[in-house]
Amino acid sequence: MIKGIVTKIARREFARALKFEEGATPQLHTCADEKQRLLYMHIPFCEELCPYCSFHRIIFSAPFARRYFQSLRREISIYREKGYKFRGIYVGGGTPTVLIEELAATLDLARKNFDIKEISVETNPDHLTEKNIEILRRSRVNRLSVGVQTFNNQLLKKMGRLEKYGSGEIIAEKLKSTQGAFDTLNVDMIFNLPSQTQQELDADLDILLDLEADQVTFYPLMVSRITRELLEKTMGEVDFSNEYKLYRLINRRLEKDYKFSSSWCFSRRESPIDEYVVDYDEYAGLGSGAIGYLNGACYANTFDIEKYIGLLEQDNLPLMAERRFALVDQMRYDFLMKLFGTKLDMMQLEDKYDGKFSKTLWKEIGFFQIVRAFRYFSPFLYLTPWGRYLWVIMMREFFIAVNNFRDYCRKQAGIV
């Protein structure tokens, strides 16, 4: 019953909070403070498009992607001119490694402009080549995150990944030979895929434990309305009723060797960047369709990639939508993200909000206390195991709301 209530309220509230304002052109303010933010860069190209994926991506074409990377570098320069400082970089996609030299040139430019301490890059198993690994290491990438999803060949086939990325056995071999090349090698998995059984997930966990992966991120299946339709045609029904059972299985199998970096990220040791939304209060989103959170506002770049390139070729920023959060929503955002990292420092948030944090969020804090989602050891709130699952629900609903927003923008840009 609690699961149902949390799902319903989270769905309603995130849909409301993520209603972006249209019409007015959002502005990027100049920045005069020394706050260390994260620089998120989005690379919207993939060689194949997987049917379950709601990210902003199109089929890769080298000449187009080359122009895209040039524009991305212009965008980095604009942020520097506006006074922004960044400490960390996260490159996500799509598949950021489609043009490895372009990616390296972009990371080099960012490192020249900012005092970067940590870099995380996403990739797919096909791109784990010696050449790519060498280039990424030279670009000082600390964390490489590889999309695996499952090692089960039947599921990989249904997901359209078996032919492209090879069997589970081949992928495991590639991961094994990449182990040790970066401070953190992260493996992205998905659980609660349509038709996935407990036994299939258990077999995935056997392989992960055997690999001794530095870090495993186990995303619950999260689909937008459009992706859900597509996925149900190819893989079967999307059903959340097994999610808790499968999540408990993951916890049981991993908790001996891993600690929780977030409700769904398991690390063997400290990693430079786990979940940037947890580690950084603010992040800038660069690249087509990137979403940033700066100065209490969420904003998005245009999803029209041609338009994105064109605007930057004229040295114009490609911002297309903004959602300014009321103070209470900024507090809720911090409450959500900090606890997603499994612990929240009440003192820090009281300081940030002039002593008004718990007074304003008394209903939210009270509700989750009554349902035993966390324990309080002053000044920290710590999620309980049950609370970690409630936060899986909350974050799943948050990302579904983001995915629905992406669907809408992609439609406007004529992509879907």
Ligand SMILES: C[S@@+](CC[C@H](N)C(=O)[O-])C[C@H]1O[C@@H](n2cnc3c(N)ncnc32)[C@H](O)[C@@H]1O
């Ligand atoms: C944007 S992808 C980039 C990785 C790379 N393109 C690949 O697929 O190997 C990052 C990760 O998001 C996760 N992801 C994609 N679609 C998802 C969905 N519908 N639900 C949950 N996780 C998803 C997958 O684990 C994926 O590896």
Ligand code: SF4
């Ligand atoms: S899962 Fe990765 S490869 Fe597949 S479409 Fe999404 S971003 Fe591209």
